[in-house]
Amino acid sequence: MKVDTTILGLDDERAKEMPYIPSMGIYVVSNNVMLNLLCDKFPGANDFGSEVIPGVTTIGMRNRRVIALKSNQVSNYRVAFGLVSGCTHPIMGPGKVQTYLYDGYWEDISTIEALYNANLGITKKPVPDISFYDRSSRIYTQPRYLPPSKMLDADVTDSVIGEGCVIKNCKIHHSVVGLRSCISEGAIIEDTLLIGANYRLIDIPVSNCLNSNISKIYVLTQFNSASLNRHLSQAYASNMEGYKNEGFVEILAVQQSLENPNWF
Template identity: 45%
Template sequence: MKKVLGIILGGGAGTRLYPLTKLRAKPAVPLAGKYRLIDIPVSNCINSEIYKIYVLTQFNSASLNRHIARAYTFSGFTEGFVEVLAAQQTQYSTNWFQGTADAVRQYLWLMEEWNVDEYLILSGDHLYRMDYRQFVERHRETGADVTLSVIPIEQRRASDFGLMKIDSAGRVIDFSEKPKGDALLNMQVDTTVLGLNPEEAKQKPYIASMGIYVFKRDVLIKLLKEAPEQTDFGKEILPACAKEYNIQAYLFNDYWEDIGTIEAFYDANLSLTKQPYPAFSFYEEEAPIYTRARYLPPTKMMDCQVTESIVGDGCILKNCRVHHSVLGVRSIIQAGSIVEDALLMGADFYDPHIEERQTVCADGEIENVPLGIGANTIIRRAIIDKNARIGCDVRIINKDRVEEADRESEGFYIRSGIVVVLKNAVISDGTVI
């Protein structure tokens, strides 16, 4: 694996995850109470003994830079690094990244400096655990120019992915990015070729790309230099080279979720609370997920009822009820409050004298609302971003069952029926959403 360079694509503006991406890059969005999305591919690389990792991004990269600098520092006796490469102007290019392939192309001069045989290209907004060593070994064994990691998928979700057809040897013979209508039906295949039983193959008649690729070094350099007008791997480069190059499919037969939308992000987080066997577990000793060490105190719970939930470090919960929820680091919930089916991202800091502070309702004065969730507040089916100040007797329950709403001036959005309270928002006492 010393001959592999990891390249993580940080994604574009993250419009589908807005407003969580209003003040941060998509890979920096908090996950599972204490992690960030970028920790997933970086940890997979480290567990696979791939220690040279670039992260390409161009939107709101300050918090991502800070997180990576604090979390991933390798020994000075190795060549290991995790480094953010943000879009920049040069004498050769004055444009921002125009797509996934263009992002790699603009930093190709830097990638070429490393004496590696393969470039491993990953996405920064997926939740999964994968040993890339097996992926790279399969690429080498088949003598492939490019290897794509794939999953079988049902028709309902198929049009959201790049789809392909493969022959009996696993070679990709046709590739189509997010096809619709007749083009979608034309991409149906017999997925028993991947090893699925006939019943599974009937339910999942499509082969979808996970957006994870291994390229031979020389092949990627040639493809990017010969066709500078092609800016995206899935839409242009892979479909154009499917016939000329040996592109192999590698079946990934485990949990994988693209969490690029608010609803998918919400569902993926809350699914972690499932018992006894969540679809994805952070409790794998042999392949841990790494993140920044914060050195926070343990969580304190005083006369609380907490069921089917994940609670991060440094929280203070007072006489409240929490069910089927994820509470991020430094979450504060005051007496009499109820939190159900919710994702609280916590906070970056504590208010002064947080332990002895008793809940005092602010009498409508917004500047007096303390950090966290105030007394006698009810929160259901919501995402509360970091550093939010929610007052007493608040109801965040989507009482009118609204599916979509943009109420940024009032501190929240609604996406797919999920209320999303903005980072640093202040919701005054008695508010009903």
């Protein structure tokens, strides 16, 4: 949403740099208020952001104050909404809609292109969009207890490699390689987001890219096959430069077959 952000305390110059306030889709609602809104006030509503939140402002639960956190490191403010009831805080008051302006790292990954750009952003130099090594901003994920990735005679530059990978005699540049990926001899991977495997097929490499030329691929996901070369022929160059829409991307989805039913 494009607004005049000078109302948030920004000067004219910064307001021009930060004109948008997208919703993060995060809502904090007390239980009794939620039941009242959904059961009594707006029983036919299907969407919180476009129906319930605008609806509560029309019945008097309007903002009393907006809290703004300012930062030069982001281009936009992000908004989280809160609905409170019975609060005695002098700022929030009882039964009011409040907004919290978040200026930390946040990216919308609702499209394939956005997902690709967000992942490749961690390879930026000298400062990535988000760091996994910042003690003050820790990242939590599901532990998988995989062995470290093994690289044999590989040329890997400006890239992030996940756990449990085997990479040998190949070239990888400006790419993100997901966990449990196998990149074999002669493969060239550039500007690519290669999503790995959440599960491992017993004795079958998930993405054995042998003699493949993969460039500017947005998303490749695990397919239940011995090699991605079934879908990307040898020496196949897939250059996505110049495309603006997302219809050209073939998503190789995770599937389980009778031939390989064992996952762990």
